Amino acid sequence: MPAAPTAAPLHEVPISLGDRSYPIHIGAALLSDPATWAAVPPSTQALIVTNSTVAPLYAARLEQALEARHKAVHIVALPDGEEHKNWQTLNLIFDALLENACDRRTVLYALGGGVVGDMTGFAAASYMRGVPFVQVPTTLLAQVDSSVGGKTAINHPVGKNMIGAFYQPRLVVCDLDTLATLPAREFSAGLAEIIKYGPISDMALLDWLEAHIDRLMGRETALVAHAVRRSCEIKAWVVGQDEREAGLRAILNFGHTFGHAIEAGLGYGQWLHGEAVGCGMVMALHLSRRLGFVDAPFVERVTALLRKAGLPTVGPALGASRYLELMRVDKKAEGGEIKFVVIDRPGSAAVRGAPDALVREVIEHCCRPE
């Protein structure tokens, strides 16, 4: 018998959540190998949810690999972009499921970035009150963050991810080959979320990233694999402690309170999510410094790394009042008080309130007038 092409994952990271546990597979050439999908629950039908950019690149490859697993594999390609992460687009998934009379064993595959993953996950959580789904993230950001942990959502005009569910996938497959086609700006946006794991929980990772940022920017597979693995391990540990964000999990939102305000204030899709989070991290670091938790050299160190990763580190000048207004509808806010994820010492994060005046100073310091 001729040797079959092997696509054993380079790394496997388990997510331990009792009967909702699942593995993350990280490696090359995973997508087109039927063996990758052997653990997916059997079903007659499957629906690949992707977007108009990713579909021509990878949908046929996945479709072919899935034909061994499902009798009928349907594809729906959503319009690409954060600005389409809404009801109208979500309904395209439900329409595709119902047009094909998909039953409640049907498996959904999210093939794309964070927007595709979040919408497919929420559709899977809601279709017939829950069908199985698999994350197949094709962007660096989705591989290290949004595809792991079961947060799914769509946006509302006044706030990001306001409508969604905690709903775990059955499997996450990070095929590093799909990063080859990722635009530079999106690769950098993914690096922002990887860098995030340093200040909040792992200074060794921050050291490693500083030492290897040039080779990472060159997309060397072994280095990208390590960065993805380590990010997933940290996220897996946090999510395993606090699946539904009652406490600890909120630290993963470092940079997100300011970041969401940037995205909503400019209109979704102007800045990439990772870009907004990277810049939001700079702002949250300055807030941490003003609260007395970290010193200026630490702020500068992380800022420099973000800059080397090709990320913007100066925020848009929306005005401090507009920032505050946008942040007050953040999901972490309670009784009108904005909650920030701050670095309380290098490698450790905490959720804190802060006086408006201090937040205003940070915004004015970190944002450049147009």
Added chain:
Amino acid sequence: MPAAPTAAPLHEVPISLGDRSYPIHIGAALLSDPATWAAVPPSTQALIVTNSTVAPLYAARLEQALEARHKAVHIVALPDGEEHKNWQTLNLIFDALLENACDRRTVLYALGGGVVGDMTGFAAASYMRGVPFVQVPTTLLAQVDSSVGGKTAINHPVGKNMIGAFYQPRLVVCDLDTLATLPAREFSAGLAEIIKYGPISDMALLDWLEAHIDRLMGRETALVAHAVRRSCEIKAWVVGQDEREAGLRAILNFGHTFGHAIEAGLGYGQWLHGEAVGCGMVMALHLSRRLGFVDAPFVERVTALLRKAGLPTVGPALGASRYLELMRVDKKAEGGEIKFVVIDRPGSAAVRGAPDALVREVIEHCCRPE
């Protein structure tokens, strides 16, 4: 100190679902008594979701009682009717929550019938990925069925309750006083779901209903209280065994496969849900008889009780092919095969497939041409 008005519930039925357990309170004068709401999680804000019919009758009463529990109580009144159980109406709830900058401790109160309860529950499941909610059913049908057990959903144009979540309330309050304003047709629709519990699990209840149907139709409080309590007890037992409808719980859908086809075929809102289910039960009984499980006198006995409860027992003539097409998208269908809840012996139900030809015979026998 003057004696406070007492509104101790006549009955309390516990729903046992581990950390998602909650009680159902059944009694008179519960709505306006602040003590009724003492067990609700504390929060600054609350949103009463109701509809344009119920709002002028009961919203102010509930609002006043809740003022002891929440600093700000908002109200949103949805358009009334099954035909509004869709995305557009659901968004009115999200809009109200976001306009008032409601945080994720905000408690939602569903004040109304099954449509209000199902939509409020799904909104609570999805807003910020989950906020607490309370069911305050004001129709008989909602009190004995839809408010209990955590099924929430909206309709899709091609199928009922296709998009939703399993999400448990923190408390269910059935104030029997609210039934005083219920139109006769809706009261009968509620009786359909009560009668349902007889053939599927409790022949003693069926006997009791036959003996007391006239006094029930007269809405005698003690009798209605017993019927609501017994219905909730049976539903609580079934849901406690099988929260997410992996098996047993499906028996609660007796009459619903045919019933949903009637509702979708005529257009939602033409027949009330309980009317469609009552008629669907007659059809499912005839199917059970043709499958050899029950005899003709049993079918006639249940049909006669439904008739005495003021319910239609002859289906609309949509044509057998249309019925079959509509039933194939039912959530219980698997791989295109329609699953029916049949009575396999009086007081016991099971989920079964059936030959199309047999189903066609049943439809032709049970439906009258226009």
